[in-house]
Amino acid sequence: MRISELSARSGVSVATLKYYLREGLLHAGLATSATTATYDESHLERVRLIRALLDSGGLSVAAARRVTDALDTPPPARHDLLGVAHGALSGGPLSPAEGSAATAAAALVDALGWHVGICAPARAELERALAAAAAGGLEVPARDLTAYARAMHKVAEVDVRGVPRDSAAAALRHVVVGTVLLDPVLLALRRLAQEDVSSRTPS
Amino acid sequence: MRISELSARSGVSVATLKYYLREGLLHAGLATSATTATYDESHLERVRLIRALLDSGGLSVAAARRVTDALDTPPPARHDLLGVAHGALSGGPLSPAEGSAATAAAALVDALGWHVGICAPARAELERALAAAAAGGLEVPARDLTAYARAMHKVAEVDVRGVPRDSAAAALRHVVVGTVLLDPVLLALRRLAQEDVSSRTPS
Numbered sequence: 001m002r003i004s005e006l007s008a009r010s011g012v013s014v015a016t017l018k019y020y021l022r023e024g025l026l027h028a029g030l031a032t033s034a035t036t037a038t039y040d041e042s043h044l045e046r047v048r049l050i051r052a053l054l055d056s057g058g059l060s061v062a063a064a065r066r067v068t069d070a071l072d073t074p075p076p077a078r079h080d081l082l083g084v085a086h087g088a089l090s091g092g093p094l095s096p097a098e099g100s101a102a103t104a105a106a107a108l109v110d111a112l113g114w115h116v117g118i119c120a121p122a123r124a125e126l127e128r129a130l131a132a133a134a135a136g137g138l139e140v141p142a143r144d145l146t147a148y149a150r151a152m153h154k155v156a157e158v159d160v161r162g163v164p165r166d167s168a169a170a171a172l173r174h175v176v177v178g179t180v181l182l183d184p185v186l187l188a189l190r191r192l193a194q195e196d197v198s199s200r201t202p203s
Numbered sequence: 204m205r206i207s208e209l210s211a212r213s214g215v216s217v218a219t220l221k222y223y224l225r226e227g228l229l230h231a232g233l234a235t236s237a238t239t240a241t242y243d244e245s246h247l248e249r250v251r252l253i254r255a256l257l258d259s260g261g262l263s264v265a266a267a268r269r270v271t272d273a274l275d276t277p278p279p280a281r282h283d284l285l286g287v288a289h290g291a292l293s294g295g296p297l298s299p300a301e302g303s304a305a306t307a308a309a310a311l312v313d314a315l316g317w318h319v320g321i322c323a324p325a326r327a328e329l330e331r332a333l334a335a336a337a338a339g340g341l342e343v344p345a346r347d348l349t350a351y352a353r354a355m356h357k358v359a360e361v362d363v364r365g366v367p368r369d370s371a372a373a374a375l376r377h378v379v380v381g382t383v384l385l386d387p388v389l390l391a392l393r394r395l396a397q398e399d400v401s402s403r404t405p406s
Contacts, residue, residue: 048339105395117398125387135254136254148361152354154353157400159397160397181335182341183393184328186390187328193317194382196356
């Protein structure tokens, strides 16, 4: 299809599609002349993913670029998928300095007995999130943090159960898309559940 | 204290503090002349909260303004706290048109037997998040959505248990700050737990 049809079918303007092409978010079409190219269903699917990552996922263009780069070059070993996905989403692994400062996250992971690599990006994310909460006047008691962690482990069990086992590329896509696009679903469920719990709590 | 000291203690520039004052995020100081005012600990605490909402919470200035407005005028009835907090965070309740379209959220809430108001902002949030996931190529099976919901109910039980019961203002602050600032903590825990589950899953 021409870029005008890709625009019509995706609902994304031609100018924006050209921006995605320039930024490397969208793979090039098949050149049919010096100035025109043709696009296929893989482009349409990618454009929809880009919109979802930028809009619902709230990712920056740079982060979305890391995600699409990761999708285009999946790692050979299946157990490296999560590291690639989380690295693309978080902006990279911990620096050694951050790693040694990540004490609250390390203490929690140790206490829970979780198997998590020492340089996992999620350790840095947790440490930064706890530091930001503390800066905003919210200290999370260790007991509550443990309860939150156990609940999110249930979430992760569902996450991992759904990963397709046929190809590394499909698995990576599922992990990245599932992580970004289900985050808002989980947070909305948290608010709905707060209402339910609150309505059952005597005031 | 003078605005220069408020700036030094909060780490926020004087120009930015004046912006917060103009936008109504920060309450005015006590005027000591036509051009100067004095600030106290309540201003310092508020500036720290504003930074947390904007930085870690990722809120827009308009959303942060709704949060601080809500904090300054807490509702008289305790059970209205969550509605005010969620309304401030989500941008408002469902419109009637959105409400009638929110079928996936309604079906889930019904199936779980949760007590959630028909116009709760979180219903709209869930509906939009599910629609965005579907647009990005991710349909969540009903069985998985139910499992996610049960896990987030555990999170909400911890959330509501921690709400202070002494004053409506303190309770509202806890709910708003806890919701915004713990979202990133929960999402980081999800990623850590994914690593643990994945490491225990034979590849």
